Every structure is written in C-alpha cells, then in structure tokens.
Amino acid sequence: MKVLVIEDNESVCSMIEMFFIKEGVEGEFVHDGLEGYERYKNGEWDLLIVDWMLPRMDGVTICRKIREEKDDIPIIMLTAKDSESDQVLGLEMGADDYVTKPFSPLALMARIKAVTRRAKLSKKSGIANEVIETKHFRLNRETREVFLDGGPITNLTPKEFDLLTFFLQHPRQVFSREQLLDRVWGYQFYGDERTVDVHIKRLRKKIGKVNQPFFHTVWGVGYKFDETVGIYEN
Helix, strand or coil: EEEECCCCCCHHHHHHHHHHHHHHCCEEEEHHHHHHHHHHHCCCCCEEEEEECCCCCHHHHHHHHHHHHCCCCCCCEECCCCCCCHHHHHHCCCCCCECCCCCCCHHHHHHHHHHHHHHHHHHCCCCCCCCEEEEEEEEEECCEEECCCCCEECCHHHHHHHHHHHHHHHCCCCCCEEHHHHHCCCCCCCCCCHHHHHHHHHHHHHHHHCCCCEEEEECCCEEEEECCCHHHHH
C-alpha cells in the first residue's frame, strides 16, 4: 500500500510513519498543501491522508479539486475541527472519512485498511447484481448512479453512496451505529458514532421528502431504511 500524507505537523507525521513501518505501509509525507497536491498528481497512490489546515492550499480544497477531476482515490481527512458543520464540509468536498485530532494511531490504521479494502472490492466487483431497484430508487453500483423516482441524484459523496447502497440492500432492517460503522465503513467501533449520524442527516436532506424521509431513527437502537410513508424526528 502506498499512501501520501499531506500534514504540516511533523510530530503527527512521525507518529504515523512509525505505524506505517510496523504495518508495512509505504508512506510519503509532505508538509505543504500545494506541494502535496502536486505530488498527488505526479504519483500513483492507494490512499491520501490530508490535514484540514495546511499552508498554501487547505485540505478541503485538495479534496474538492481531486473529486472535480473524477478521481475516486480514497481520502481520509485529519482535522482538529470538531464541529458537525466542519465534518459535513469535509465529507461534502469528497473525503471518504475523517479522523479528529488527537487520534489513536490504531484507529487511523483501522480506517486506512477499511477504506482501501472497500475501494479494492468495488473495483473487482462484476456487473452482475450491480443494479438495485426499489419502489423509489434505482442504483447502479458499477457506474455509481442513483435515480430517485426517475430523476438523477448527483450530489452524493462516495460514503453517502455506500451507505445508501447498504440500506437499499437491507430494507426495513434496523442497524446500530456500531454495526453500520463495521458494515459500511469497515472498521470496529472507536467511539465516533457521529460519523454515522452526520451521513444519515445528509442523506435525509438530499433524498428525503416531507412525508417520506426513507431513513428512520429507531430510538435506543439505531437506524432503518423504509420506503413507506412516515415522519422521523431528529
């Protein structure tokens, strides 16, 4: 695995590098945003780890530019920003996941393995069973296209698409946040349930209707996808 890390804190880079060596990961470290973006364009990478706050070009801009170029390389964003609005912005710009500082290197490694594993599985998947059709949705896993009542939905982030795919495959089943982290993100629960909540909230805004939210909160348990008419509560 070859990973480009764009992070201006050298102590954080040193910590990550130690775990990379232990895990057999080939890491390259850049401390400047613009330089990191140029390095990304001139290399072949399995994953990018990008800090939010960087000299000359911030991490959000890097994510946005990469996604505008239609590159689906997995991106994990590191951020000291802890508010939900900041996390949403990073995800909206194309990050597959985010890790809030200070973080556990073990948790970071788990997320690295998860997003790269899912990316590889997605590329290897065949055409069979790639199209999922329900009462309101038509989703193509190969082309990553989604249609709601015949109209295209074009503003889903990569992880929002994955989460919607999972729920379409498991209608009316209730899943806890921990189960969703394991099944969709691919890593065990590390105390960051807000990752799931943020994505559910964004999906509700993007594809939900006034009387058809699709994603329902099951209090004390988690969430379920149900296309029957119903009102959810935040």
